[in-house]
Amino acid sequence: MLLRGILAGTALLWGVALATPETYATPEAIDHDSADPKTRESGTLRLRPFSLGTPAAASLYTTPPTPSPQDADTETDGPAHQLHSRPVSAKSGDTLAGMLTDAGVPRGEAIAAIDALKPLFDPRRIKIGQDLSIDFERDSPIGEDPGRFVGFVLDVDYAREILVARAATGDFSAEEKEKPLVAAAARAEGEIRSNLSLDGSKAGIPTPVLIALIRAFSWDVDFQRDLQPGDRFELMYDVFYDESGTLVHNGEIQYAAMTLSGIRRAIYRFEDKDGFADYFDEKGRSARKALMRTPIDGARLSSRYGNRKHPILGYNRMHRGVDFAAPIGTPIYAAGDGSIDRIGRNGSFGNYIRIRHNSEYSTAYAHLSRYAKGMRKGKRVKQGQVIGYVGNTGRSTGPHLHYEILRGGRQVNPMTVRMPSGRSLKGEELASFQKGREELDQRFAELALDIMIAGED
Ligand SMILES: [Zn+2]
Incomplete structure (x- = not known):
């Protein structure tokens, strides 16, 4: 009840405040073993740094800062060689060459630098708002002339940047760098009052994360029908900070649960041995359900998907x-869980059913x-349930x-469409999933404790 009170009372406020850096604990400020709850602020979102699990990824996100030309700044080399940077942001209609020449780079040098960049980044892909830091070197700190162009740093995305630098020979070379990032976990939770999009954003969940949440549960939950006021949601997802402690990226949902009409469904992210990540329930069953490619028993495929001469119309x-020839009265199954969104006569289709999964x-x-008996618009059906019978209407x-x-x-094409799997993890994979699941549960619980203590203040 305490939690609900907090959520109901101030969720909106937090949702707004989350945009400000003060609300997010910076990675440096988070102490794993801190016993003093007063050092943490209250909120629906809790953060904690953690390793990403795989050594490769962990090293990626903990690389120490790489000194880049602009870090050298104006004081390092004394007046003989002063490095300075001009930050620019791409505006509508900008080209990379134009941005460089506008900053004072001679056209020939701009082209040479861009040529060096091309194997790593197509300069035509530059987007509005994309940041560029253009580096110059000069002998005197004062003057109109920006000095000698020595390279630039192109911000690719939250995790990567490309450094283009001029060597002593005058040639330019380009190198991609991973930005030093700190990964943390964010926890959010709330109660359904109107719908998940609204209540989720009130709880401070960023829109892309909410979309991922809805997608992950969409095989199990019909978000238009199943959600009732009082239902609850909770989740934990990755967040990434840059060196200055600014949130730069919201990552994958690691764990989420929805409690609908008292029934709890939890899902956990797990990367299988082939490197394919998906969500699984507590028992290691995929949260995605496959659709049956052949929703009928003992039938013969009589016409495939694609171009054909129409047997009646002739063209x-x-x-x-796909057509399955079968005797009249052969049962037809729902290809997956869902609800009937159309049932009845439908022109040349005769008696027709459509299920929204x-x-x-x-x-x-x-x-x-x-x-089949009881079928009507809006009726919920389970995969394999008989919905009707073969006919000739x-x-x-x-x-x-x-x-x-x-x-x-x-x-x-039902025969070739890449279908979400309905698989279950087994053996070693299942054991590895269960281990990961326990770790996620524990991490989530630690974050929950923080909220409870903070709420008592
Ligand atoms: Zn057909």
């Missing part, structure tokens, strides 16, 4: 589904002789099921 047309996938079933040359998988509202 070539695109067949946007999540925001991305639907499946459709045509030419049915009849529907609509424009059909013989009893068959016409089956479509729709992705983003467009038909895709």
Whole structure:
């Protein structure tokens, strides 16, 4: 109740305050073993640095700062060789060459420097707002002339930058650097009052993280129907800080749980032995459910997806589904969990059912002789549940099921579409998943303790 009080009372305030650096604990300020809760501030978001698990990634994010030309700044070399940088930000219509020459770089040198950059970065890909730091060297600290152009640093994204530097020979060379970042975990939680997007952002969850949260649960939860006021959500995701302690990137959700009408569903991120990361429940079952490619038993594939001569109309047309020939009355299964969003006569499709599985996938079933008992618009169905029976209704040359998988509202080939897996982890992978899951649970619990203590202040 205490937590709910905090959430209800000040969630919005935090959501706003999160944009300011004071609200986020800087990585340096976080003490793993601090026993003094008063050093932490309260909030729905808690942060804690942690290793990313893989040695490669860990080293990536803990690389000590690399001195770059602009770090040398004006005082290092004395008046003989003063380095200084001009920071510029790409505006609409800017080209990299234009940005360099505008800053005082001679055109020929700008082109030579960009040529060195090209193998690592296509200069046409420069985006509005992208930062560039242009480095010069001069003998006198004062003067209109920027001095000798010695290179530039191009900010690629939150994790990478490219250094272009001029050697003593005058040639330019380019090198990509990983920026030194500190990884931390952020915890957020809240209660549903209206919908997850609104209540999630009130709890301080950044929009891309919210979208990822909805996507991860979309096979299990119909966000338009299943959420009730009082349902709860909680999650922990990666955040990355630069050297100055500024939040520069929100990363992957590592753990999330939704408690809907008292039923809790938790998912954990896990990278399998092939390096493919996905979400799994406590038992190591994939949070993604596969759709059945053949939602019928003992049927013969009688027409494939693609161009064909139409058996009745006689001309070539695109067949946007697959046909399974089967006797009238053969049961047809729901290809996956979902809800019926269309049922009834549908022109040449005859008796027709369409199931919405999540925001991305639907499946459709045509030419049915009849529907299974209880089927109606809005009805929830489980994968493998009988929804209807093979027939010959609509424009059909013989009893068959016409089956479509729709992705983003467009038909895709059910036989070849790359389907989300419905797999379960086994053996060593399962053991490794369970170990990782326990660590995530523990980390999340530690962050929770911080909130409780902070709330009692
Ligand atoms: Zn067909």
